[in-house]
Amino acid sequence: MEFGWSNEQRGRDEALAAAVRDAFPSDAARANDPFTREDWQRLGKLGLLGLSVADRYGGGGLGALESARSVEAFGRACPYTGLVFAACAHLFACAMPIADWGGEELKRRFLPGMCDGELIAGNAMTEAEAGSDVSRLAVTATPAPGGWTLDGEKSFVSNGPSADLYVTYATNDPDAGHWGMTAFAVPRDTPGVTAGEPFEKMGLLQCPAGSVRFENAFVPAENVIGVPGQGGPIFQDSMGWERACLFAGYVGLADRLLDRCVAHVRERRQFGRPLAAFESVSDRVADMKLRLESARLLLYRACWEKDQGLPGSALSTALSKLAVSEAALANAVDAVRLFGGRGYLRADGIEAALRDSVPSVIFSGTSDIQRRIVARELGL
Structure with a gap:
């Protein structure tokens, strides 16, 4: 590498x-x-x-x-x-x-x-009873002349309220589990497709999210992504892209936070000294740097392996996603602590970084799911 x-x-x-x-x-x-x-x-x-x-x-x-x-x-x-x-x-x-x-x-x-x-x-996958377990989708795809009809509801779709197009997944064979799922590209104006109102969320406020309902929504065969039954591998492949490349945005956020914290502890004075002169402060900043650089290298490795088409990249991707999301959250908490009262106020934007980092340990597979992937790849 x-x-x-x-x-x-x-x-x-x-x-x-x-x-x-x-x-x-x-x-x-x-x-x-x-x-x-x-x-x-x-x-x-x-x-x-x-x-x-x-x-x-x-x-x-x-x-x-x-x-x-x-x-x-x-x-x-x-x-x-x-x-x-x-x-x-x-x-x-x-x-x-x-x-x-x-x-x-x-x-x-x-x-x-x-x-x-x-x-x-908008990526329409998550359902009320299918978050981490995506092999048990309740949204169904039923064969129809010239295509399929979709029925059911996706409970959380990022970009959903604003989207023109949904990439969604539905069960076409309930007995086939992971292999009984098909991927579709569904325009929003398809009859029977209804986007819900935006949710009130903790963070990532610039990204609207809501539910999407399919009621006897006809999707022509040419809008199937891949072939029927291939939805499981397609979704997992998209998760490989998302867990590696999307989380680079959180590396960037953590980098920006670190720069702001370094500048703050150099300038802010307490007890006649800059905050940076206190070991408890400088040690915290050093830990932030360690988490950031460790996560960045794991992410780069996961992306490099994806480019090389190497087998076993699922392990690197899971390690990367786990490291980046946990580092982003921990560093955001430390940034609030370092800024003190200012970190708790909205004016400086530090608390926004914390709110935006919390969902990183949940979406694209929770941290616990990433640990299970790592354990599985190690043969445990």
């Missing part, structure tokens, strides 16, 4: 970060608002909605590692982590299943609009 970045790569990331700062300056007045269509189109113009999609469909044609580097720069520069999450969920959980598994007609119909910001996509 070689993570020595060229001047061209570093320059690209720095230029992207600068462009993100210009496009999305920090504004307390809109910090709690969901993204707008204009925001989404800006993301498309910056190339952030199609990083890993082939260039012939309007994407950037990058591999997992270079995509992650761009997402890391995005997360470091953007003050709205919910926007970073929304863009990455759209790309890695929705565009990449179509890009990697969809037929040519499906790719040409949806991917250009997903890359340029014309379309917003």
Whole structure:
């Protein structure tokens, strides 16, 4: 593995970060608002909605590692982590299943609009009784002339209230478990598809989330992603993209937090000395740096292995997701402690980083699920 970045790569990331700062300056007045269509189109113009999609469909044609580097720069520069999450969920959980598994007609119909910001996509997988256990979906797919009819409800869909397109999964054979699930690309305007109102959430406020209901919703056969029964492997592949590349945004967030904490403890004085002069403070900052760099290297390795197509990458991806999410949460808690009363107030944005980090240990497979994957890969 070689993570020595060229001047061209570093320059690209720095230029992207600068462009993100210009496009999305920090504004307390809109910090709690969901993204707008204009925001989404800006993301498309910056190339952030199609990083890993082939260039012939309007994407950037990058591999997992270079995509992650761009997402890391995005997360470091953007003050709205919910926007970073929304863009990455759209790309890695929705565009990449179509890009990697969809037929040519499906790719040409949806991917250009997903890359340029014309379309917003939502990943419709989670159900009330199928969160971590995705092999037991209650949403059903029933064969119909020329396609399928979908029935049931997805309980939590990121981007759901704003999405134009849903990548969803439904059971077509209840007795086949993981192999009885099919993936679909379903436009929002499909008769029988209803998006619920946005949820009130703890964090990631720029990313709207809600339920999506399917009631005798007809989906033509050409909107099947892959082939019927292939939904399980497709979803797991999308999780590989998400657990590696999406979480680079949290590496960027942790990097930004660390810079702010270092500046704060150098400037803030108590008892006649800078906070940095107290070992309890500097040790906490050192721990933040250790968590960040350890998580970053695990993420880079997982992405590198994905690019190489190496067997056993599930272990590296699980370790990466676990390390990044736990580091992001722990570092956000430490940042609040280091900023003290200011960390608890909304004006400085430190508490927002904590609220945005909490869900990282839940979505894309909880930390406990990642530990189970690691244990399984070790033969336990």
